[in-house]
Amino acid sequence: MYSPQLQRQTARALLALAVAEALTGFAGGPVTSNLFSAATGGLLTRGTALQLHLLLIDPLAFFFILHIANAFGMAFMKRGVRWPPLYTAVVLAMLVPGFAAVVYLDSMYFMT
Incomplete structure (x- = not known):
């Protein structure tokens, strides 16, 4: 998941x-x-x-959070952090609550 190719792909999706x-x-x-x-x-x-x-709003938020999580993972790898749970759980765990918060707040607009 943590690669410059994914970073470029998410950047292109974000631009579009x-x-x-x-x-x-x-x-x-x-x-x-x-x-x-x-x-x-x-x-x-x-x-x-x-x-x-x-x-x-939701797809934009998803790709933004994915872009940030990928950047964090690549930064940790570049600095030599080799603890596997960081890459398999911690950084990926940023995606779920972050995206859930955006979807929840976005849905509050439609509920009113």
């Missing part, structure tokens, strides 16, 4: 998701929504853009 998040954010804005709706031929309306904008 961040660009999509920005575009849907602008497309859902009160001033710029008409511009995006006209540019997409009416496919990306303000409501659709806002829904996509909110749906992109």
